[in-house]
Amino acid sequence: MCVFLLAGRKLYMLVFLSFGLLCMLQAALNISLRLSLCDCKNLTDNADELKKRVNHYAQLGWEYSHPSFYYISKEMKSWQDSRNYCQQNGADLIIINSLKEQLFTGLFRKIAWIGLTKIDNAWEWVDGTPLTESYWGPGEPNNLTESTKEYCVETRFFEKERSWNDIPCETKNVWICEKTVRL
Structure with a gap:
């Protein structure tokens, strides 16, 4: 009879430990699922915020191309006055950081x-x-002397990849x- 009691205790202990491990595993899975759902909610919130911004800036004449909004003016100003605006x-x-962005500027079909x-x-x-990466037009920059003072840059759309020109x-x-x- 003693043997059966010992075997019964071991069985209960094994069931108790197994149940404890299953509870810990369930808790870990619950936490993992909760974190995943939070990430999905954050992504949804970010997407909703981006949609609102795109709609808002589109109404003001801005265009969106990941990861920036762009505004092309209709009026003409000096480089500094343009920057101030x-x-x-x-x-x-x-700031043109890539060929993609350089090609994007050509879509406006303006010298800007x-x-x-x-x-x-x-x-x-x-x-x-x-x-570091440039898209100068043929022969540009061509007036780097103090007398010409071509210190600012415009982009042209005639040649998509080689369109920059230095001018006063x-x-x-x-x-x-x-x-x-x-x-």
Whole structure:
């Protein structure tokens, strides 16, 4: 009889431990599922917020191309006045970071200011980063002397990949503002 009691205790202990392990596994799965659902809700919330922003800025004349909004002006101003306009609207002149973005500027079919300027004999973007990838037109930049003062850059649409031109900053042009989306 003693043997049966010992065997019964071991069986109960085994059932108790198994049940405990199953409870811990269930708790871990519940937590994992809850975190997954939270991530899905956050993604849905972010998508909804992005849709609202796209609709809002579209009504104001901005275009969306991941990950930024772009505004092409209808009026013409100097490079600095164009930049001031962008900054007053929470943006800056466009910084062209990729061939995709360069090709995107050609879709506007305008000669427009971009956020590139010459500072201390080096080309620099409006965010302070140096120029590393460029799309200069043939023979450009061509007037880097002090007498010509072609310190600002416009993009043209004649040649999609080679369209930049350095010109005096006082020239009147339309411009492209860029507002990066952060959710």
